Amino acid sequence: MQMKREELSAGATPDAIVERVTTGEVQLPSQDHAHGHGGGMESVREATYRGHHIVVHTTYRLEVDGIPVEGHMGVTNDGQVHYHAVPNLSFASAIDLVRQLIDAFPDDFKAGGHTHEHGQGS
Amino acid sequence: MAAERRNILMDETARKNYIQGLTLLKREFLGPTTADLQLPGPPTPISTYDLFVVWHHYAMETFTPPTQGDRNAAHRGPVFLPWHRFMLVLLELQLQRVLNDATAGLPYWDWAADGEEPAGAQPSSAVWNEDCMGGEGSPVTTGPFAVDPGDPASWRVRVAANVQGQLVQANRGLRRALGQNVADLPTKGDVAAALDLDEYDRPAWSTQSQGFRNRVEGWRPLAGAPGLHNRVHVWVGGDMLPSSSPNDPVFYLNHCNEDRIWAAWQATFPGSPYLPDQTAPAELRGHRIDDDMYSLLTSPVTPRQMLDPSDFYTYDDLQVS
Numbered sequence: 056m057q058m059k060r061e062e063l064s065a066g067a068t069p070d071a072i073v074e075r076v077t078t079g080e081v082q083l084p085s086q087d088h089a090h091g092h093g094g095g096m097e098s099v100r101e102a103t104y105r106g107h108h109i110v111v112h113t114t115y116r117l118e119v120d121g122i123p124v125e126g127h128m129g130v131t132n133d134g135q136v137h138y139h140a141v142p143n144l145s146f147a148s149a150i151d152l153v154r155q156l157i158d159a160f161p162d163d164f165k166a167g168g169h170t171h172e173h174g175q176g177s
Numbered sequence: 178m179a180a181e182r183r184n185i186l187m188d189e190t191a192r193k194n195y196i197q198g199l200t201l202l203k204r205e206f207l208g209p210t211t212a213d214l215q216l217p218g219p220p221t222p223i224s225t226y227d228l229f230v231v232w233h234h235y236a237m238e239t240f241t242p243p244t245q246g247d248r249n250a251a252h253r254g255p256v257f258l259p260w261h262r263f264m265l266v267l268l269e270l271q272l273q274r275v276l277n278d279a280t281a282g283l284p285y286w287d288w289a290a291d292g293e294e295p296a297g298a299q300p301s302s303a304v305w306n307e308d309c310m311g312g313e314g315s316p317v318t319t320g321p322f323a324v325d326p327g328d329p330a331s332w333r334v335r336v337a338a339n340v341q342g343q344l345v346q347a348n349r350g351l352r353r354a355l356g357q358n359v360a361d362l363p364t365k366g367d368v369a370a371a372l373d374l375d376e377y378d379r380p381a382w383s384t385q386s387q388g389f390r391n392r393v394e395g396w397r398p399l400a401g402a403p404g405l406h407n408r409v410h411v412w413v414g415g416d417m418l419p420s421s422s423p424n425d426p427v428f429y430l431n432h433c434n435e436d437r438i439w440a441a442w443q444a445t446f447p448g449s450p451y452l453p454d455q456t457a458p459a460e461l462r463g464h465r466i467d468d469d470m471y472s473l474l475t476s477p478v479t480p481r482q483m484l485d486p487s488d489f490y491t492y493d494d495l496q497v498s
Contacts (some may be wrong), residue, residue: 060179060489067270067474069207069225076209076228081473082239083215086343098246126342129246131384133399140342141418142237142252143395143407145384147203156360159418160340161315 098129117153124156125150180269180282182437185430187492188302191284196321198281199426202226204330205275211346216336217296218346227335229268232473233346234336234344236260237420239471242464246463247383250471255378255453255464257394257443258439259480261432266489268429271326282490285437286430288409289498292362299362299412300355310427315415316350322426324350338419351425352415359412363405369498372442373403378452384460388452389442393435406435433498441495443484449478 065071075081100111115136117124128149129138136143138152141159146152157164178364183191195259203226212220223231238253248254251261269283291302305312311320318324325331337347371392378388384396391397395407403411410417416424423429455467462468469477 056481057485058478058490061462063266063475063478063489064270069274071206072225072228072474075474075476077213084235086215086217086238124340126340127246128308131247132381133385135384135399137245137247137384138342139237140338140340140420142420143403143410143418145396145402158339163340 096125096128100130100132102132115149117149119153119157124153128152178280179488180273180280181493182282182433182490183493184291185284185285185286185309188284191282192309194276194278194441195270195284195426198276199226200274200321200332202271202494203332211336216344216346221335223335225271229264230336230421230476231344233423234338234420235265235473236471239463242460250463252394253384253396254382254461255390255451255482256468256470258390258436259451259483260396260470262436262439262483262486263265263472263478265429265432265436266486267474269490283429283433285433286427287433287434287497288362288431289365289368290369292364293332296356296361304427304430305355310430313353313355313415315352315354317353317415317418318350334416334421334424336421337424338421342420344421353417353425353427354414356412356414358414358418359403359408362412363408365498367401367405368438371438371497372445375446375449376452377449382453382457382464393438405438406431437492437495438497439485440492441497444495451484 096115098113102109113130115128117128128136130136131145135147136149136152138156139144141155144155184486185192203224205225207225209222209223209228210220211218214223233251237249239244240249240255241250251257265283272283273279273281280303286304291299291304297444300313304310307319309320311317311322316324322332324333332351334347334349334351336344339345371389374389374392376388378390379386384391387397389478393405396402397403397404410422413425413487414429416422417427451466453461453465455465466481467479469479471477
């Protein structure tokens with residue numbers, strides 16, 4: 056079922072885009088990670104082995120300079136940890152993951168102390 | 178007539194059109210504000226270009242299904258390739274509109290060609306020249322996307338993900354750190370290895386799958402991760418690292434090349450279908466062939482509708498490895 060250019064372009068005019076974005080037509084995911092959807096820093100792994108159902112709950116609590124880092128973090132069944140804010144990477148070590156966060160978000164980790172805020176940034 | 182997508186280093190017109198079109202979209206404010214998109218801070222007009230940044234971030238924040246924290250509406254699962262094809266087609270339509278040229282195509286960066294060079298030479302590729310994407314830095318100071326502190330119209334990052342994974346308002350120059358996080362780009366051999374895989378995807382439909390999609394996305398082989406797509410993001414670094422990575426125009430050059438690799442794979446294995454089909458369980462909703470894909474800017478389309486893009490564009494060259 057090939058899509059024709061006209062089919063999509065008719066709905067991609069400036070007026071159509073503005074209407075879709077400004078009328079609340081699209082459900083936007085919550086940005087309140089620490090208290091919201093997806094389980095925050097708890098990761099649940101499930102597997103079946105010889106007819107037994109395995110569930111592994113893992114809860115991470117990250118701090119840098121005593122301040123919590125509360126984005127989504129997970130661990131896959133191969134043991135790799137990942138953090139949503141650096142979506143193209145996974146790590147064998149959670150410590151290495153946090154080192155990468157410090158490098159990747161210089162505005163949130165000023166020299167001499169952690170400065171992150173929930174809100175206006177950069 | 179469909180657009181033709183060309184190598185940005187081989188076609189001066191494609192390169193100039195891309196830079197001019199993005200500059201126009203970055204300066205175009207159709208009406209939506211940050212408040213419409215539930216971003217914190219005072220309501221601020223948001224450009225057409227930046228709407229795509231927001232879309233990508235929100236797709237990544239939409240877990241599929243919401244009971245788990247791995248697969249999302251655009252990544253870490255089968256929908257990765259059709260979702261990004263959809264995103265690129267929509268951006269291409271906007272480029273064509275502001276350029277008043279329905280044949281203008283997004284260019285691609287054949288990063289595997291640069292990956293054949295020694296690691297130390299890769300940051301010197303022509304793609305980083307002043308007349309192309311500009312160079313690296315925090316901020317980038319050369320090329321069309323360099324910030325000029327005295328010119329408010331120069332290229333500025335206006336929305337960016339923070340360490341908490343929230344999208345927040347910003348006002349700063351673009352950042353790149355070429356080769357700082359991983360030493361080298363993927364090679365043609367890496368691309369060829371992906372093209373050897375004749376299954377599009379397979380269980381567990383995740384970052385641990387052994388199929389073509391997961392190889393192109395870059396989660397496998399684990400020993401070589403980050404690979405292909407992921408590796409290019411990480412190699413460029415800076416603003417290419419977070420979920421707001423479309424802030425860097427290199428994002429689209431990278432994804433256009435992955436789309437080209439998918440097109441080459443489709444031509445190699447015409448009988449190998451997109452998977453999973455619609456009989457897959459509901460826990461794969463958002464990734465099955467007839468599911469709506471997450472769309473911020475238009476009505477949703479399905480993966481099936483993105484399998485044959487020939488009415489939108491073709492590639493000048495499918496020799497990818």
